[in-house]
Amino acid sequence: MFDPVIAPSGTLLGLLQRGRGDGTLHALTAPRAEALAALNHCVLRDPRHDWQVENRSLYYARLYLDLNGELDEIEAHLFEVDDAFDTEESRTGLALAVLGHLASYGRRDALELLRRYAASGSNWAWALDELALRDDDAGLRALAAPVLARFGTDPEGEAELAVAVRDAFEPRPWRLWADDPRESVSTRVRAAQEAGCFDRWQRQMRPTGPRPGWSVRAVFEWAQQGVERGAALHVPAARCLAAVAGPEDRPEILATAEDGTDGARSTALRYLADSNDAAALDLIERAVATGSAAVVEAALDSFERMRSIAAVDRARSWARRPDPLGAAAGRMLACLGGAQDRDLVLAALREAVRGEGPDAPTLWTLVDGAGRLGIACAAPVLRHVYRETASSHLRGRAAHALAATDPSFPTGFAVECLWDCEETTREIAARHAETGDARVVERLRRLAADPAEEAEIQTVVRSRIGPDTAAM
Secondary structure (H helix, E strand, O other): OOOOOOOOOOOOOHHHHHHHHHHHHHHHHOOOHHHHHHHHHHHHHOOOOOOOOOOOOHHHHHHHHHHOOOHHHHHHHHHOOOHHHOOOHHHHHHHHHHHHHHEEEEEHHHHHHHHHHHHHOOOHHHHHHHHHHOOHHHHHHHOOHHHHOOOOOOOOHHHHHHHHHHHOOOOOHHHHHHHHHHHHHHHHHHHHHHHHHHHHHHHHHHOOOOOOOOOOOHHHHHHHHHHHOOOOOOHHHHHHHHHHHHHHHHHHHHHHHHHHHHHHHHHHHHHHHHOOOOHHHHHHHHHHOOOHHHHHHHHHHHHOOOHHHHHHHHHHHHHOOOOOHHHHHHHHHHHOOOOHHHHHHHHHHHHHHHOOOOOOOOHHHHHHHHOOOOOOOHHHHHHHHHHHHHHHHHHHHHHHHOOOOOOHHHHHHHHHHOOOOHHHHHHHHHOOOOOOOOHHHHHHHHHHHOOOOOHHHHHHHHHOOOOHHOOO
């Protein structure tokens, strides 16, 4: 997956790449050709840093509908020569998902593109999943022959077919094909279904990897072997340690946490933190000062998992440290601190934005904490994160925090959030947006009537649209 280049937040392209509600609002007032060019750029060059969790497809599909956009560029992208060589799902996944939503809105051209691509494209499985939700039985049955032709009839091809059937996200097409009147189709699919079920049973029954021996020393050795193979095993190793360690083993575990090999030391720190051992906090502090990068990461993660009063008290004393331990302490206070910790959390939030920018991973926890603690002074920083971050999930968290800290949110960002790409952000907007704005009332009505909208959002919207609002 390529690393997307995100345009400035003040541009139409930058707004659409981020999935902001203002992107839709600006596109609808911009020259149509300019808006469609920016929209196609986003769909053909997926702007998401984490394409597996961030939403954009419904957002872009709705804008295609509003602009009555043609699908020529999507078609060219799907069927260009590169499709035969670049088979990564990320190259075509967003375009296929957009076509799926457009098909559900009744765009026949989108449905036909999905059918063609399922028959001949490299990412055919994704297209077939989209069709499984939107196409009729006749359309799906017509795809049986071209899809099965992808798999050879030799043992290797049949094994590949069984894997495809087993791993299909949407089983509807395969179930239809298993009952197909053409024996050449139904026999192959039923055999693949049976082979897939047997393979799944086998995988559940047989061990999936090496297991440590049942002693403290064996667990530490297993964890270190994982480091040497490039696999971090300290988390499962700590769980194993909890099963085998007794009071008599504590001296060995303490010594390992202070000066063991990377895998063993990380395991010991995790175990001590999870058991709230009295020595855990001092050993974590020492590990951050003296350990390797892997040990430091494990120590910080172990510390942030702690929920004891002693850990929170220690976080208060560490929060002003200009190092990773200070940053971890700020995150802990964001999660567990009280009203007395607002200044420390606010300082950590400001420092993270200044030092790492609006996409820093640490901001997820700090933004949530600012909202949880109701830190009104954090509103300017939260607005900056909301505007600038490329992560639609982080923007949604900033919106939730602004709803709790910024009195202007209902008449400000909440309005644009009604058009946001993330359903959780649209939901918070539906709860807070000021209905005195005519755009808000019209948008709430549209969301309430849109069959593609999430049921939770429609429930909130309908609770806002009372008799007085409906008459406006």
